[in-house]
Amino acid sequence: xxxxxxxxxxxxxxxxxxxxxxxxxxxxxxxxxxxxxxxxxxxxxxxxxxxxxxxxxxxxxxxxxxxxxxxxxxxxxxxxxxxxxxxxxxxxxxxxxxxxxxxxxxxxxxxxxxxxxxxxxxxxxxxxxxxxxxxxxxxxxxxxxxxxxxxxxxxxxxxxxxxxxxxxxxxxxxxxxxxxxxxxxxxxxxxxxxxxxxxxxxxxxxxxxxxxxxxxxxxxxxxxxxxxxxxxxxxxxxxxxxxxxxxxxxxxxxxxxxxxxxxxxxxxxxxxxxxxxxxxxxxxxxxxxxxxxxxxxxxxxxxxxxxxxxxxxxxxxxxxxxxxxxxxxxxxxxxxxxxxxxxxxxxxxxxxxxxxxxxxxxxxxxxxxxxxxxxxxxxxxxxxxxxxxxxxxxxxxxxxxxxxxxxxxxxxxxxxxxxxxxxxxxxxxxxxxxxxxxxxxxxxxxxxxxxxxxxxxxxxxxxxxxxxxxxxxxxxxxxxxxxxxxxxxxxxxxxxxxxxxxxxxxxxxxxxxxxxxxxxxxxxxxxxxxxxxxxxxxxxxxxxxxxxxxxxxxxxxxxxxxxxxxxxxxxxxxxxxxxxxxxxxxxxxxxxxxxxxxxxxxxxxxxxxxxxxxxxxxxxxxxxxxxxxxxxxxxxxxxxxxxxxxxxxxxxxxxxxxxxxxxxxxxxxx
Amino acid sequence: xxxxxxxxxxxxxxxxxxxxxxxxxxxxxxxxxxxxxxxxxxxxxxxxxxxxxxxxxxxxxxxxxxxxxxxxxxxxxxxxxxxxxxxxxxxxxxxxxxxxxxxxxxxxxxxxxxxxxxxxxxxxxxxxxxxxxxxxxxx
Numbered sequence: 001x002x003x004x005x006x007x008x009x010x011x012x013x014x015x016x017x018x019x020x021x022x023x024x025x026x027x028x029x030x031x032x033x034x035x036x037x038x039x040x041x042x043x044x045x046x047x048x049x050x051x052x053x054x055x056x057x058x059x060x061x062x063x064x065x066x067x068x069x070x071x072x073x074x075x076x077x078x079x080x081x082x083x084x085x086x087x088x089x090x091x092x093x094x095x096x097x098x099x100x101x102x103x104x105x106x107x108x109x110x111x112x113x114x115x116x117x118x119x120x121x122x123x124x125x126x127x128x129x130x131x132x133x134x135x136x137x138x139x140x141x142x143x144x145x146x147x148x149x150x151x152x153x154x155x156x157x158x159x160x161x162x163x164x165x166x167x168x169x170x171x172x173x174x175x176x177x178x179x180x181x182x183x184x185x186x187x188x189x190x191x192x193x194x195x196x197x198x199x200x201x202x203x204x205x206x207x208x209x210x211x212x213x214x215x216x217x218x219x220x221x222x223x224x225x226x227x228x229x230x231x232x233x234x235x236x237x238x239x240x241x242x243x244x245x246x247x248x249x250x251x252x253x254x255x256x257x258x259x260x261x262x263x264x265x266x267x268x269x270x271x272x273x274x275x276x277x278x279x280x281x282x283x284x285x286x287x288x289x290x291x292x293x294x295x296x297x298x299x300x301x302x303x304x305x306x307x308x309x310x311x312x313x314x315x316x317x318x319x320x321x322x323x324x325x326x327x328x329x330x331x332x333x334x335x336x337x338x339x340x341x342x343x344x345x346x347x348x349x350x351x352x353x354x355x356x357x358x359x360x361x362x363x364x365x366x367x368x369x370x371x372x373x374x375x376x377x378x379x380x381x382x383x384x385x386x387x388x389x390x391x392x393x394x395x396x397x398x399x400x401x402x403x404x405x406x407x408x409x410x411x412x413x414x415x416x417x418x419x420x421x422x423x424x425x426x427x428x429x430x431x432x433x434x435x436x437x438x439x440x441x442x443x444x445x446x447x448x449x450x451x452x453x454x455x456x457x458x459x460x461x462x463x464x465x466x467x468x469x470x471x472x473x474x475x476x477x478x479x480x481x482x483x484x485x486x487x488x489x490x491x492x493x494x495x496x497x498x499x500x501x502x503x504x505x506x507x508x509x510x511x512x513x514x515x516x517x518x519x520x521x522x523x524x525x526x527x528x529x530x531x532x533x534x535x536x537x538x539x540x541x542x543x544x545x546x547x548x549x550x551x552x553x554x555x556x557x558x559x560x561x562x563x564x565x566x567x568x569x570x571x572x573x574x575x576x577x578x579x580x581x582x583x584x585x586x587x588x589x590x591x592x593x594x595x596x597x598x599x600x601x602x603x604x605x606x607x608x609x610x611x612x613x614x615x616x617x618x619x620x621x622x623x624x625x626x627x628x629x630x631x632x633x634x635x636x637x638x639x640x641x642x643x644x645x646x647x648x649x650x651x652x653x654x655x656x657x658x659x660x661x662x663x664x665x666x667x668x669x670x
Numbered sequence: 671x672x673x674x675x676x677x678x679x680x681x682x683x684x685x686x687x688x689x690x691x692x693x694x695x696x697x698x699x700x701x702x703x704x705x706x707x708x709x710x711x712x713x714x715x716x717x718x719x720x721x722x723x724x725x726x727x728x729x730x731x732x733x734x735x736x737x738x739x740x741x742x743x744x745x746x747x748x749x750x751x752x753x754x755x756x757x758x759x760x761x762x763x764x765x766x767x768x769x770x771x772x773x774x775x776x777x778x779x780x781x782x783x784x785x786x787x788x789x790x791x792x793x794x795x796x797x798x799x800x801x802x803x804x805x806x807x808x809x
Contacts, residue, residue, distance in 0.1 A: 235760050235762055236759075236760040237760075240790075242790070342675065342679050343675050344675065345678060345679075345682065350679075350682075353679070354682075354686070357683060357686055357687075358686070361686070361687065361690050365690070365694050368694065369694075369698065373698055373702060374705060377698070377702070378704070378705055379698070379702035379703060379704055379705055380702060380703050380705045380722045380774070381697070381698055381701055381702050381703070382701070382703065382774055382787075382788050383788070384701055384787075385697045385698065385701045385702070388697055388701075389693070389694060389697065522734075522736070582766065583766075585761075600760075602734075602739075602760070602761045603734070603761060603765075613734060615760060
């Protein structure tokens with residue numbers, strides 16, 4: 001079976017290169033027959049990647065430990081669910097998964113275009129196959145990246161680290177990879193449009209849904225990773241500004257700016273350079289993420305052994321992406337110029353522009369701190385530096401996205417704007433006593449941030465009200481327009497959800513960072529011993545032993561918790577001892593909408609311990625982060641949802657000339 | 671787009687970019703930790719500076735008191751040099767004698783101690799580097 005896996009990978013390389021050749025020639029000479037042949041080669045490329053993936057998957061399912069990769073990432077005791085997850089638990093398998101996803105996307109785009117055979121689409125598929133060829137070459141040429149190399153035969157299966165035995169950690173890597181692959185589609189179409197000099201809207205229409213889909217799954221992947229870190233990793237937080245986290249945030253920021261540029265490109269024909277540049281930058285950053293985490297050049301909690309060939313291939317790939325994108329953009333700069341750019345500083349255009357600029361600068365700054373500072377300056381920056389950049393920038397950006405949809409295109413009269421800002425201002429004012437009542441008055445910068453959040457929430461409400469009023473027309477009541485404010489335009493409805501989700505995320509980030517209360521104490525193991533933190537009192541009750549998965553044993557300490565004198569529940573922080581991986585403390589969380597109480601022992605304990613080093617952290621508003629993240633994904637899903645016929649007609653009506661219209665997108669892939 | 675609005679846009683962009691770049695450079699200069707090996711610290715030029723070093727936690731050196739956790743780490747590049755570390759924050763789950771950690775904090779050459787404000791152990795992911803040092807590393 002190893003041979004079959006290797007053989008199909010080699011064939012995948014052949015077919016991906018063949019499709020690149022056919023598509024390049026077909027595109028150059030405008031020959032539909034060649035492009036069609038290229039598409040056939042894409043099917044073959046897709047099939048060979050399916051065969052390789054199936055070979056690896058069956059090895060995991062059948063516990064075939066003749067595969068070195070299976071030995072390293074699985075063992076016989078794991079359930080089927082976690083054995084499947086072993087597929088992408090290591091570097092080699094994650095490259096194969098990535099390759100499979102690229103092939104799936106390439107073949108879907110090719111299939112949809114088989115009737116028309118457009119040069120623009122052929123060019124995009126060519127770019128996707130080139131990316132696929134690079135990944136295949138990486139596995140074929142570099143034995144250490146090939147999942148079918150028999151590296152550690154004869155050793156005991158390593159199993160899966162107990163900390164990774166969590167559903168979020170099973171779904172987190174594929175979600176990130178699907179996001180990265182989805183976000184490579186806009187790049188593919190951008191390169192194709194640049195090659196053809198086609199400055200029309202087609203490439204944006206064809207890639208926009210893929211971009212939204214990629215953004216959605218990337219958001220989901222980042223959210224799952226953060227949640228896992230919070231509930232499983234027990235380090236007392238959910239985001240540590242580690243290189244591995246940063247490099248997934250950077251493409252997300254660039255993609256967020258890209259989606260906004262796409263809206264302006266499609267509806268108003270402006271921001272063309274931004275759209276091209278951000279499509280390229282987003283893709284560059286996804287590969288930079290791989291480069292950072294897989295080459296071992298940047299010291300991170302994710303450690304990988306250094307592998308010279310892998311470093312050379314990935315570095316070369318990054319250089320090629322940057323050079324090709326920059327070269328093509330320079331060549332076609334004038335053709336993609338838009339004649340009608342930002343007129344007034346008090347316009348929606350300008351707000352979009354500034355939001356884009358800030359998101360891009362934020363992405364570049366995080367990439368700079370993560371990659372350039374360690375490599376070129378031989379220094380390193382930590383959470384305090386990133387927080388100092390992110391906190392003001394996040395609040396300013398939130399204020400911008402609040403005001404942006406309320407402004408008119410081109411130019412807004414000051415008086416009109418002031419009238420539109422009444423609702424947000426009322427929200428901001430009313431929120432002050434609310435935040436004070438929640439006990440969040442202790443920090444001025446926190447209060448400023450939270451008031452901006454309330455202002456932004458009010459702006460979303462105003463945005464919905466205004467859409468409702470327009471939908472209802474001058475005579476009908478506001479209520480009659482309310483339904484249509486939500487059903488009128490998919491992308492506008494998506495914006496309500498995403499912007500409101502972002503408000504909640506930022507409020508949660510402020511609450512759980514600025515107002516975090518941390519208390520550690522060394523507690524004597526004796527029933528009745530107490531520890532307390534901001535209104536909570538923990539009373540030690542006793543300790544018991546239990547058994548867990550993977551023949552682990554557990555020591556569980558029981559605490560009664562009271563909050564401001566009334567009973568709040570029972571918490572049982574524990575130490576898990578695994579026969580192979582050793583002891584690990586596990587945190588427990590007493591959750592609520594106002595705040596979470598997070599309790600963890602600072603070091604492993606058992607029945608022989610005379611003291612427990614207990615750490616208690618109160619995270620105000622942290623649930624808003626999770627709820628907001630879900631709303632972000634819901635919003636993105638809304639904009640992806642296929643339209644009904646009536647909605648399409650409505651979307652094309654002048655009401656939507658407002659700029660958020662989505663008509664004509666039905667042909668878009670995805 | 672007319673000339674006036676183009677100029678205005680360029681000025682606005684320029685101001686934002688310049689303010690941002692100055693801010694980032696200032697932060698990196700002020701807070702950036704020097705990334706060094708344990709063996710580099712002996713020379714003394716990093717006294718009072720922020721450093722980031724990786725090292726192996728020596729068995730039997732871990733003590734805990736009300737000011738936090740104290741332990742000694744050894745150079746990872748084959749040297750025998752060691753440095754003491756004091757850390758008051760949340761202990762990572764996988765921290766133990768014998769594991770590799772990365773600490774970031776202020777180095778004092780007087781008592782050869784790093785007062786760390788960040789402590790990381792290697793990630794539990796099963797990528798190559800962990801797999802080749804089989805799981806017996808943590809006991």
